[in-house]
Amino acid sequence: MKRAIWILVCSACAARAQTPMRLTLDEAEGIALKNHPQVSAALLNAAAANQVTTEVRSNFYPTFFGSVTGAGALNNSRIAAGALSNSIIYDRLATGFTVGQMITDFGRTSNLVESSRLHAQAQQESATATRADVLLQVNRAYLGALRAQTVLVVAEQTVAARQLIVDQITALANSKLRSGLDVSFANVNLGEAKLLLANAQNDLKSSFAELSTALGFRDQRTFDLAEPSMPGTLPDNAVQLVADAMQARPELASYRDEHDSALRLARAERALSFPSISGIATSGVLPAHEDALHSRYAAAGVNVNIPILNGHLFSARRTEAELRARAAEQNLRDLENRISRDVQVAWLNASTAYQRLDLTAQLLNQAAQALDLAQTRYDLGLSSIVELSQAQLNKTSAEIASASAKYEYDLQRAVLSYQVGALK
Numbered sequence: 485m486k487r488a489i490w491i492l493v494c495s496a497c498a499a500r501a502q503t504p505m506r507l508t509l510d511e512a513e514g515i516a517l518k519n520h521p522q523v524s525a526a527l528l529n530a531a532a533a534n535q536v537t538t539e540v541r542s543n544f545y546p547t548f549f550g551s552v553t554g555a556g557a558l559n560n561s562r563i564a565a566g567a568l569s570n571s572i573i574y575d576r577l578a579t580g581f582t583v584g585q586m587i588t589d590f591g592r593t594s595n596l597v598e599s600s601r602l603h604a605q606a607q608q609e610s611a612t613a614t615r616a617d618v619l620l621q622v623n624r625a626y627l628g629a630l631r632a633q634t635v636l637v638v639a640e641q642t643v644a645a646r647q648l649i650v651d652q653i654t655a656l657a658n659s660k661l662r663s664g665l666d667v668s669f670a671n672v673n674l675g676e677a678k679l680l681l682a683n684a685q686n687d688l689k690s691s692f693a694e695l696s697t698a699l700g701f702r703d704q705r706t707f708d709l710a711e712p713s714m715p716g717t718l719p720d721n722a723v724q725l726v727a728d729a730m731q732a733r734p735e736l737a738s739y740r741d742e743h744d745s746a747l748r749l750a751r752a753e754r755a756l757s758f759p760s761i762s763g764i765a766t767s768g769v770l771p772a773h774e775d776a777l778h779s780r781y782a783a784a785g786v787n788v789n790i791p792i793l794n795g796h797l798f799s800a801r802r803t804e805a806e807l808r809a810r811a812a813e814q815n816l817r818d819l820e821n822r823i824s825r826d827v828q829v830a831w832l833n834a835s836t837a838y839q840r841l842d843l844t845a846q847l848l849n850q851a852a853q854a855l856d857l858a859q860t861r862y863d864l865g866l867s868s869i870v871e872l873s874q875a876q877l878n879k880t881s882a883e884i885a886s887a888s889a890k891y892e893y894d895l896q897r898a899v900l901s902y903q904v905g906a907l908k
Contacts, residue, residue, distance in 0.1 A: 504708040509626055512699060516622045519700030523618055526611035533604035540600045543593045546585040551768070553578050574777055580768015587763055587786070592755035599748035606741035612734035616907050618698070623898035623907075625698040627891045629691035630709050634887035636688050639681040642880050646674045649876075653869075669869040673876055680880070715897040718838055722831035725904050729827045732905030736823065739816040746809035753805040756798040759790045823903070830900040837893040844882070844889040851875075851882035 507515075517523055557573035586593070650670045656662040693704045719725060730736065765784040770777055791798060858875035861867040901907040 504706045506708045506710075507626075508710040509623070509712040512622050512626050512695070513619050515699050516618050517615060520618045520698075521700060522614055523611075526607075526614035530604065530607040530611045533600075533607040537597060537600040537604050540593070540596045543586055543589075544597075546583055548581065548583050550581050551579065574774045575772075576770055576774065576777060577772040578768055578770040578781075580766055580781065582764065582766040584762060584764045587761040589760040590755050590758035592752045592758070592760075595748045595752035595755065599745045599752060602741045602745035602748060606738040606745065609734045609738035609741060612908060613738065616734065616902055616905075619907050620898060620902045621698040622695075624895060625691065625695040626709065627712075627895045627898070629688070629695050629707065630711070631888055631891040632684065632688040632691040633709065634891075635884055636681070636684040638880065638883045638887065639677065639684040642677040642876075642883075643674070643681050646670070646677045646876065649872075650674050666869040669873055673873050676877075677880070712894060715894065718834055718897075719831070722828045725831060725900070726824050726827045728906075729823050729904045730820065733823055733903075734905065734908070736816070736819060739812070739819050743809065743812040743816050746805065746812045750802065750805035750809050753798070753802040756801065757791060759788055761786065761788050763787070827900075827903045830896065830903040834893070834896040834900045837889065837896040840889040841893055844886040848879075848882040848886045851879040855879045 554577045555573060556575050561573060563573065650667070650673075653662050653666050653670045657664060657667045689704075692706055695707060696703065696705045763784070763786045765782075767780075767782040769780050771779075773779065855875040855878070858867065858872045862869065862872045898907065
């Protein structure tokens with residue numbers, strides 16, 4: 485029975501893998517944001533960090549608990565060693581309630597609350613940064629799969645065209661109109677085209693595997709991908725883009741919040757040297773007790789803790805927090821410098837990729853013309869098979885370069901959007 489169920493499950497998975505999934509880039513991004521485990525983990529970490537704020541804020545509120553205590557003792561017994569509390573023990577059974585409330589700790593708790601709140605906010609920004617990372621992975625995998633599909637089409641067309649030439653030259657060689665060398669060269673060209681086709685098929689499968697993982701799927705799937713729309717006009721320079729990145733990058737916002745959180749923690753650690761004041765009140769009844777005790781009890785008090793000596797513990801904690809705050813400030817500066825560099829490099833790469841669109845189009849046009857001329861010259865007997873083979877190779881390379889240039893430009897624009905902070 486289990487074997488039959490397993491066979492049915494495997495058959496269903498195989499059928500799903502064979503049916504291409506129709507997908508646009510926007511749909512792929514939406515699926516990844518809902519399905520990718522990195523996004524889910526980042527959101528869960530941010531939610532957990534919010535609970536820390538609630539935990540720290542609880543020190544502002546009173547504590548309230550109930551107690552039930554029963555005790556029995558020998559007549560006229562006393563605790564003689566091991567304790568500094570009241571040594572008298574009475575037989576009793578008592579219930580009661582105790583309320584405790586912190587009155588003030590001179591800002592320590594409030595600074596801890598603000599520090600934890602800023603840390604939680606930083607975690608939320610980190611979750612946004614994770615979303616951007618996942619979206620960039622999706623764009624990279626999606627465009628890589630489209631490029632692999634286009635290269636596969638080029639490879640299939642190349643194999644068909646060279647197979648036709650092999651058939652023609654073989655027929656001419658059988659009629660003694662071409663030499664066996666021409667047939668050998670044509671077969672070599674066909675073999676190269678078949679090798680290109682095999683590589684293209686493997687690249688497409690690998691690209692689909694990358695895209696499946698980027699979408700958060702465990703199993704490999706095949707896709708029917710739609711062409712994305714062309715990006716807008718590229719800015720003339722990267723100055724404004726750098727300024728936008730300084731405002732929009734979630735990593736920078738996270739580092740700023742972490743720096744502010746470290747400053748608040750340093751203030752809280754500094755407040756360790758101040759006194760803390762708290763109050764406590766308790767009340768209850770004794771259903772069963774000795775005659776020396778009343779049937780009810782109640783008491784209240786105020787406690788003031790003043791730190792005097794603790795082996796430099798508080799001063800070391802304060803210094804540690806201040807040093808970590810300074811380190812956070814330097815990390816923030818370093819990230820700003822790296823983001824400025826990354827934006828400028830991304831803009832340069834996008835500009836170069838845009839220029840390659842026209843250059844590869846021109847190259848393809850020239851390679852096609854050269855192949856037509858080489859084919860005509862070869863048909864007329866004015867050139868050798870070597871010239872025709874080189875023209876075929878040039879055209880295939882130009883077709884691949886032209887296809888790659890379009891998707892490379894799309895990818896570089898996606899990278900630029902990521903570096904500026906617009907990919908969220």
